[in-house]
Amino acid sequence: MDLKKLIKRQLKQIKDRKRNFKNIRVLFDLEKKDKYTIDNQTWDDLIMDEVFTEVDRTYSSAGESALYKMLRNPMMDEEKLNKRSNFINLFKKDLDLTIKLRCIFYNLGFDNKNRLIEMINGLLSVNKIKFYIYSLLGMVPIILIICAILFQQPYFMAILAVYVYLTIFIHNKESANVKAVGLTYLRDLINGAKSLSKIKNDELEVHMEEIKQLLDQLKAIDKATLTIKALNAFGGLLEMFAIPFFIEESTYYKISGKLIEQKDIILKLYYLVGELDALTSIAIYEDCNKENCSKPKFVTETSLKMKDGIHPLLKNPVENSIEIYNKGIVLTGTNMSGKSTFLRMVSTNIILAQTFNFVLAKEYEASFFYVVSSISPKDDIMNGKSYYLAEAESILRIIKSLENNVAVFCPIDEIFRGTNPIERISSSAEILKYINKEKSICIVATHDKELSDILKGNYDFYYFSESVDDKHGLSFDYKIKKGVSQTRNAIKLLDYVGYPKEIIENAYKRIENIEGYI
Known part of the structure; x- marks a missing residue:
């Protein structure tokens, strides 16, 4: 089915998805709270996880995170609130624009284990020496193959076989540090941001310009994540061939320091992309419930x-x-x-x-x-x-x-x-x-x-x-x-659910005695 038709068909549907709120709230938890943030007890008192689930129509992890952050931070400024409301009204009014945006968010999808946020949330391993080591080791298979061809000696291939076994062992050991899945979702996020920045709409121009500026600051990371994304394509088939060359490891350690340096830029891009997903989601919810909604x-x-x-x-x-x-x-x-x-x-x-x-x-x-x-x-x-x-x-x-x-x-x-x-x-x-x-x-x-x-x-x-x-x-x-x-109805309720008559009758008598005593 054509993606636009699928998106259009799903506009009125409630999003049937199991949500992991521990992951959804990570972006909110990372950032400094203001003095009017909804605290955890109030959020739980008001069963807001369930309210979130009811209004959520997002298509991406970034959208879920942004929507959660918005609900935890109600505004106290009518002008800012109206600006956000203008986006929602735009998405309700311009269905073609909403479907275009949601196609991008659909392709961005979900980082189900939240690897991207986990990766940049202080868990990055920065080691320039490893970058140089893995870059050099990545040349060894090429050297061995060339030597086997030039010298016609089979032991070069035997050495290569042992070497490949060792690279697989090292690759598995490094997998905890090399957050390939997180880098893959970062690649998807950058691609999604690029697609968004190409959409022409006067009312979205300022938002898109901000996304473009962030992308310009992430050019080095953009190129590196392209390599990681390519290796993880086709179910990771290419990754198998890349293991002996330590391509993932050398790429990761090359940019890990840059990821830490630009953590705030990445998180801001994550939120700006997610914000549009969240607001299209709210526009759809409000449109589906327009008979019950009004403007405050x-x-x-x-x-x-x-x-x-x-x-x-x-x-x-x-x-x-x-x-x-x-x-x-x-x-x-x-x-x-x-x-x-x-x-x-x-x-x-x-x-x-x-x-x-x-x-x-x-x-x-x-x-x-x-x-x-x-x-x-x-x-x-x-x-x-x-x-x-x-x-x-x-x-x-x-x-x-x-x-x-x-x-x-x-x-x-x-x-x-x-x-x-x-x-x-x-x-x-x-x-x-x-x-x-x-x-x-x-x-x-x-x-x-x-x-x-x-x-x-x-x-x-x-x-x-x-x-x-x-x-x-x-x-x-x-x-x-x-x-x-x-x-009062407490004793009536006990009677209604089937408590013994003796308890009910004596309870009523005891009330009369207590009230008479008072």
Whole structure:
């Protein structure tokens, strides 16, 4: 099938590919983080690996890495955000251009073991002496063959046979140093960058010019990787014949120092190529979901208004709207009613708004936010920490983030659930009051009715609810409502899943005794 037809056919398809996030995030991990980077806990809290998988339509390792880096670094500058959005709009509008670009990314493909980044990430072996040694040894087979022809002596061929055996042994030993696969993908990256730089488009001109400048600085590496690529073609068939001449080894040690010197240039080229792949990917995702997408509006006042927002991972999402001005929100409700999903829905849309200038909502109007969450802090007992201590450190991240200039959006689920009720409610109330005084919007989900009572006047109140009965079982509407939840369902859920009636009846009686005592 013609490649362009294949690319066009796949435009509306979800990318069914197993992703190795350890490799995908390496480019992000290599670079210095800014003060508004999404930290690891927030990323995990918001299940952003799954969100990444949902929006990812990239065709290359560079594209995956660039897309991941973008999502980890939401923008705080509307002008820069609009520039990125202009590229996305261009790719949505100009289908022929998008297909041309994606053909290049398709041919670039994936460096499945991430050898290129691994190779230049401080693992290069620089040894000029080896370059000279292997260059000289590479001449030995030629000398032996010439001697065998000139002197008609068979022992020259015997020496050659022994020599070839030794070269195979040395080649296998050097394979850990000579990252041929990494050099091969670098060759593919350079070829892809060259193809991109030839595309004529006024709106892409500045981007392509930057790629050309980087290619000019990589000319020496360009020539060397061409040799490596040729040897690894046809399933490595030519490599077998090249082993006695140490071509891979001498080429590698010739340019290894240059690779280290130009590491930053290579990484920048990797990102610039990947950036276009990532943005065409987002353009396709947004076009496929255009009935649910809208353009966000940014305001200076610390506020958040969202109409009919949905989460990108839900196949049958329930739309929810919220308006937050000046105060945070206390979110109450029974188990499984949708509180955590709502926290993630709002947070994810903030990240999408500030990364790609679209949201999954009918309307979105908000200030720029630094998103720091505490939704599902992990039990860190293996590191000698209690659940409570891990959560205390998690909340402290939020408090420290308030020192920045940008407003903080902080979703918190069940604050201090790992300690006793009296201290939990007391410390939680003071922390939430403190956060609310700063430049922030906090949404805290809780089961503590006492906490809701203490925070009246400081926070607004919303809730989720459900019904549980013997006939229909669990029934949730997943709609946010104004006010404080007055219902509980923990014991009902135990009854619903089949706990013995004795436990259920005695649990209800114990509630009556406790409430009567209080």
